[in-house]
Amino acid sequence: MITDRSKVSAIIIANPDLRVAPELLLWLIDSDIPRRNILIYRGNDRDQVAAYNRAVEMSLNLPNVEYHLFADSDIRPYSASNDLFDAPYDFTCLKCDTETGLGAWAEASSFHTALWLARSSSLRQMAAPWFGWGYNPTHSAISKCVCDQFRKQAIDKGFRIGNVGHALHYPRGKQLPDSICVKERYTKNTNGDDNARKIFRT
Ligand SMILES: [Zn+2]
Secondary structure, three states: OOOOHHHEEEEEEOOOOOEEOHHHHHHHHHOOOOHHHEEEEOOOOOOHHHHHHHHHHHHHOOOOOOEEEEEEOOEEOOHHHHHHHHOOOOEEEEEEOEOOEHHHHOOOOOOOOOEEEEEHHHHOOOOOOOOOOEEOOOOOOEEEOOOHHHHHHHHHOOOOEEEEEEEEEOOOOOOOOOOEEOOHHHEEEEOOEEEEEEEOOO
16 A cells, blocks of 8 residues: 555656546546656657666656556556555556457466556666567567566566556557647656656646
């Protein structure tokens, strides 16, 4: 149970623009994550692996963080998503609809990155690169999603992985119902990285 939400950072990975599902921003704010801790990162839309790895790298450099939350910008949490903050694991994912449906969550330790929370002391013991595609021997087909590498390393190191609750998600190829485009003029640079932006307090 995370009681001090001021120690939770949230990085939203928005590829390739700064579009974010409204429900995600509202849920983070309703969950008492301080606005100053919410970062929107324009990841490399040509390389999802680089985007996820950079988000972890950036989050580990934020001060006073005990829990790191990472979210794809098109994930839509709701009341069924609140279990995330009560989970006892080192790395906790919210279950959501994927390109292969809910079957991707068949195991208790199934791990996928649409919206996940990491205990900082555990994440700091994970070696980079954290994410990477799995391929068949000739690299002509993808055999594992980018999250499998993280999951294997975490299990090898004895960390507890779990998945809880549910968040809405419209998998790749489906039309997004709506989204907010966070215009650049309402954001400012942070961390010395032009792609990492905070929303101005209005
Ligand atoms: Zn995955």
